[in-house]
Amino acid sequence: MDGLIIKTPYIDWILKGEKTIELRGFNTRKRGKIALIESGTGCVVGTVEITNAFEIATKSQYEKLRLRHCVGAERKDIRYKRLWAWELEKPEMFEEPIPYEQQKGQQVWVKNALR
Template sequence: MKALIIKSPWIDMIFEGKKTWEIRGSNTKIRGKIALIKSGSGMIYGEINLVESIELSLTDYQENRRFHGVASEAAGELPYKRTYAWVLDKPRIYKEPVPYKHPMGAVIWVRLTE
């Protein structure tokens, strides 16, 4: 299984159902169930379904703040040259976070061993 590394407070907003788009500077072909790692914690906090990756225009980004949670004053321009919304669905937080071994160089994705 793959795990996506996400910083706070964004990961908390995802688990609370307040954020269903993860904004990234690259497209992804990964779909299905993935784990979520809180950046810097060394722990997997839960799972989510990654259902789609959509390239956004500035208008898309500005008109859909309710999905990505970026404050309006920070939405005046796209955060990346090419900006994508990774669409997330069905968050499931674990009762207890699960430790994992962080590989050197992993910044966005971690391949988890079962």
């Protein structure tokens, strides 16, 4: 299972089910369950399902989704030229984090984070 590297506190909000959209500057075709990797820890801390991805094209669309992605109210808080929303469902937090081996250059996705 591939893993997505996410910083704190965002990963905590995802695992609690509070953050149901992950914002990125690019689209993903991945769907289904992925591992969640807490940035800087070397550990997989849970899983979540990516169910959809779509581009956020307007400020009003961004505003309507703001509570689901738990970031600032102003679009200026986002540093991407194009903005994509990845819809997340069914978060599961592990009781104990699972170490994984990160390869050089992996900054967003980790192949086979969980086997």
